[in-house]
Amino acid sequence: MAYIASLEALASSMQSQTYEIHELGRASGFVVVSHLVYYENTTGAADFMATSLLEAAFVEVLREYPLLAGTMHECKHGRFKVVVDKDNLNLPEFKETQCETDFGVLKAANYAPSELPEGAATMGRTTDHSRKSPAKLARVHIMRYRDNSGVAIFVGISHALVDGYAYNLVMRRWAEICKHLAGSGSLDAKPGRPLSHGCELMDDFMQQLAPPAGAFIRHKFIPGGLVSKLLSGRSMKTQVRLIRKMCESGEFTSHFYFIAQDTIDEMRGAIKEVVPAEQPVSSNDVITALVNVAMAQSLEAAAIRDPQSGVLQRVWAALFGAQKPQPKVFVHMGAADIRPRLKIPAADDYCGSAVMRYAAHVPLDALQGPVTPKMLAIAATSARKGTDSVDRGYMYTYSSTIAEEPDCVMRPFIYGGQPPARLIITSHARIGHYRSDFGWGVPVWANVIEDTGTALCYVYPAPPTRNGLVVHMMLPKDIQDRMRQLPFWKENVEFIR
The missing domain is CATH 3.30.559.10 (Chloramphenicol acetyltransferase-like domain)
Incomplete structure (x- = not known):
């Protein structure tokens, strides 16, 4: 009805x-x-x-x-x-x-x-x-x-x-x-x-962030090319169809895991022992490190897509990188909410899009082998550098580049780090999924709908009855199956479903 x-x-x-x-x-x-x-x-x-x-x-x-x-x-x-x-x-x-x-x-x-x-x-x-x-x-x-x-x-x-x-x-x-x-x-x-x-x-x-005349601002976006320019001129419907095609890579699975706050605090303590004393280590850094290490260690047997046979398939592969050598760098792509960075009270109530993407890179070899505090610190430091990179210069350049080069928003899908060694992590830990009380109490559970197009991780606060965070992983089935069997992962997280 x-x-x-x-x-x-x-x-x-x-x-x-x-x-x-x-x-x-x-x-x-x-x-x-x-x-x-x-x-x-x-x-x-x-x-x-x-x-x-x-x-x-x-x-x-x-x-x-x-x-x-x-x-x-x-x-x-x-x-x-x-x-x-x-x-x-x-x-x-x-x-x-x-x-x-x-x-x-x-x-x-x-x-x-x-x-x-x-x-x-x-x-x-x-x-x-x-x-x-x-x-x-x-x-x-x-x-x-x-x-x-x-x-x-x-x-x-x-x-x-x-x-x-x-x-x-x-x-x-x-x-x-x-x-x-x-x-x-x-x-x-x-x-x-x-x-x-x-x-x-x-x-x-x-406008307040705009640099003085003649100042040089380093280009923060992935460089463009013919393919991104062609796609940016298409309708949104066409762009969506092509992006879906580019992201296809077999069967995906969606699973939820709970990580207790005590575990997060214990990992934070271990990481702080091996990083410089002045370096902050947030819960987001810890969770990102844990997830990135677990996924990187689940890529060992990951298969690259089979070579395409037909002429059109080979052209597609050449354009969109369907055939790639085994990756050497793990790419963690994150989303930074710039409201806190604006440092003005009105920004807290701004109901619009105020998120900027960033990418952090870690040599894949650095995330292999026995999991130690040093390995977690490498991954956590990479996450910290990624979020810290979203400074005043980054924010101005990011915004102005979209205005001047509209194809830039397509580039991460075409020229960025390719699967399998790429993970997009979005943290919703502080944005209030469990604060929407319509008059009969707060939710007992909340989650984003599943996606089957790319490697995604969402981090949520745990439901009110538990103290910790929930990690929602959407990954190719072969990668997630191996992840669930990793001793380090099984020891530190609780499988929900």
Whole structure:
């Protein structure tokens, strides 16, 4: 059943307007930030997660963040724009379905996708967008389990509009308003502050970072070439299809692991014994080191793709690097949220894309053999250098390069470190997945939807009942199977599913 009456009534209270999206939104504009969040009805409340309240609160979020009801257009100079037409709104999908199974079945299966209803995720990890058929910029699917025993909520939002932090700002704002309504609060007295989504803040800050005339800024992006330039001129839909093709590399598996805080602290202590005293070692450095070492040691028998036989296949291989020698460098690609680096209070509430990618390189040989504190320190130091590299010069260059050379956002997929010795790690440990209380308690579990296109690792806070972090690995099956058998990995992590 779809609940859209209130959404359609939005037009009477909205203004037609065009919003520019900052260049940073283009760097991942074809991706969707999409999570599944699970709530258990532990008290048996009859009004648990009432859909009428969820819908009413979501409408208020749309009033504050009207871009979610707009249509995205590609522009020149590295930007997108979102057109909100009150007479032709591109309304988010908002629907509810009833599940025949009890929430306890899903819980017992550790929230495995196999126990979710068919079509739980109503959009994938990439945007199926074209000029003739613009994509919806947000979708919500509420799955209500038998006897109202629990609710699973899927929410997908275009990455051009939000990064992981901003996604959670939207979720928490939605939950904050809903909790207010559930307590018989009035919409005339909504709590908290409205969402801040204008890109003027980011533009102003980038201007402050601009170097003096004639200053030399080192080019931070991978150099371009003919292929990236050709692709950047294609439609978003074509780019997505080609990127999916480039990322294909056999069967992928998705597994979750729990790492106790005591284990993280113990590893941090061991690493600090062998690094310079002034070098900080964060939990992110520790987790990144652990994951990178485990994956690097699982590559020994990894097979490079078989040579292509046909003429077209050989051309494809030559263009996109399907045939590569065994890698000698392990590449860890990370995402740095620049809000803390802006050092202005308004940045904390910025609901837009404010993430920059970076890459750190470690000789593969340095991550082989018995795992020692020195080996972990090498990997942790590489992670630290990667995050520290996102300084004022990097931020200005990153933003301005997207504006001047729009093909740069394609280059990591084409010319960057190739699988298997490449891992993208995104940390969501501090951005609040377990703080979205709609009035009936916080989630019991949250995770991003699975991807089958590249080597990915997401780091989450553990659910409220546990002290530690959850690592979500999405890897080629052969690599992940070997990883799960590594003594070092088995000794330090707990397999969830």
